Amino acid sequence: SSGINAEYGELCWFWTAVFGKTLSTVMSVVLKRMSSSFTRAVELLPASLNWIDNDFYTGTGPALEAINKATGKVVMSSATATAADVEVAVKSSAEAFRSFRKIPAAERGNLLLKAASLLEERAEDFAHLETLDTGKPFYESVMDVGTAVDAFRLIGGIVQC
DSSP states (O other): OHHHHHHHHHHHHHHHHHHOHHHHHHHHHHHHHHHHHHHHHHHTSOSOOEEETTEEEOOSSOEEEEEOTTTOOEEEEEEOOOHHHHHHHHHHHHHHHHHHTTSOHHHHHHHHHHHHHHHHHTHHHHHHHHHHHHOOOHHHHHHHHHHHHHHHHHHHHHTTO
16 A cells, blocks of 8 residues: 555646646545545455355466556555366366256346445445556446446346336
């Protein structure tokens, strides 16, 4: 978060130099909110991004770093999965599928609709992370998250028919 605060300071200096004090004060408030949102979004991530057996699973492979494209700084790091980790995941998935396939389609559709709602509730956090990871403008990341929400709702609705 200290890197984000340093970036915030640099951005405030830029706005003051280019646009003067009034606009820079407004931008200062906006950038401060954005920097705290970025920090909050990154802090919400688990140390491991692997999900196996209904829990976070730390891969045994080398660390993969997500780099902020604007600054070149590391946003976060997570262990990658090895072939052995993938075997554990495939075995777990096969076991879970045995019970999941018995769930009626309408209930599975409800699960997708619930996933859409949960994603939508955290859309800003996911959009901030996408922007940090890819370097794309925030408004594009918001649209991408919205597209994912729409896809979950579409498929969730179709399987209920």
